[in-house]
Amino acid sequence: MPVASHSRLHGSVYFSDSDFRRVRELLHRLTGIALHATHRERVYQRLVRRLRALDFPDFDAYLRMLDDAQGQRERTRFVNALTTNFTGFFREPVHFDFLRDTVLAQATQRRLRFWSAGCSTGEEAYSLALLVSDVLREGSQRSAAILATDLDSRAIAVARRGEYAPESVPGMPAAQRARLFTPVQSGNRGLLKVRPGIRKLVRFRQMNLLHDWPAASAFDAIFCRNVMLYFDSATRRRLLDRFADRLHDGGYLFTGCAEAFCGPSQRFAIVEKSVYRKIR
Ligand SMILES: C[S@@+](CC[C@H](N)C(=O)[O-])C[C@H]1O[C@@H](n2cnc3c(N)ncnc32)[C@H](O)[C@@H]1O
Structure with a gap:
């Protein structure tokens, strides 16, 4: 040869x-x-x-x-x-605290909308769903919907199934774990299955961020974490602009904690490291 x-x-x-x-x-x-x-x-x-x-x-x-x-x-x-699919439940917890204390506390819409863009096997979207359902349960009239998308069709299939090995939720407090999962048996293996009440808040879809996006109403927050670091800077800039188009004015964009986009675009203000607010 x-x-x-x-x-x-x-x-x-x-x-x-x-x-x-x-x-x-x-x-x-x-x-x-x-x-x-x-x-x-x-x-x-x-x-x-x-x-x-x-x-x-x-x-x-x-x-x-x-x-x-x-x-x-x-x-x-x-x-x-x-593709690199590494992810986890409540990964980079600072973002979930910010979501609860700022985004959800300030939001005025009756129906809240979130997007986990590059959701991998679903852990990020289900973490969002649990947090949102905990907050909304406290007597509010509001409802929420989470769109979760990824390019990788295998990852989306895992996400839709919503079954995880117990080892994939290390350190999750028992009460939180019980609100999120119900134990199921798969063959001779014990798995954790996302509860239907949490599952129904999330819609999974296989989608390439570089292609056209389906029409949708505006989002209160977009999580695109640990995805854009794999892109070149021109692709990243275009994407940031398109995310801005899909956010409410004042809506939030979360990127991975290790992703530093200095001056992401003229359309976002930096709120804190890896959290951006749409300004126009
Ligand atoms: C490292 S995972 C991040 C998962 C999750 N956001 C987190 O932070 O834990 C990156 C994901 O981005 C997805 N991805 C990469 N390029 C993409 C593209 N062009 N469109 C949609 N998803 C993409 C990969 O398939 C992968 O599942």
Whole structure:
């Protein structure tokens, strides 16, 4: 088998510089995700499984098929294989405190709307739903709806199922855990299933943030946390502008605590690190 100069040998499949460049270009075109050179080994590990499953002899043949009109189904698998889905219940708890003490305390709408954009396997959306249902239960006439979207179809399937291993909720106080989940048996495994009253507040949908968004009424807050850090700055700027279009005036945008977007756009004021308020 010919080996391009600078190719690297991984088992019996070569992953050349040019293969990696093509993967980067395709992923960026499909998702806005900008891979770095440091991701190369991980990319190889994840994609070589697809090659083996489909019986492709090398990356060139696989990548040609992905670019082909017939490649639509595999493009979904390719994207699923390369996204990073790490998440957790009440991850970055400071945002949930802010939501309870400021956003929910100030909101005047009767029907509150939230968007978990890049929801992964659903933990963020269900955390929002639990918090909102706790607050609304305290005698208010208001109701709430949460839209939760992600590009990764497998992650959305997990989110819709709403069943989690007990190990995935470490340290959650017992009372909170009991309000959020009911124990279920799956084969000989005990799982935690999101209670129907919480589940019904959330609508999951597979959606690419780079594509058109369905028409929807404005949101009180958008959570897009630990998603935009994978995008290049032009994609991020466009997205911030589109988020502003979808927020009520004075609505809030939450990004991941480690994501610092200095001067995110002229449309947001920084309230505190990783919390932005729409100004126009
Ligand atoms: C690291 S997870 C963050 C999950 C959650 N927001 C949190 O902070 O715990 C990033 C998610 O962004 C999703 N994602 C990446 N690019 C996307 C795009 N273009 N459109 C929609 N979702 C995207 C990935 O599939 C992944 O599930």
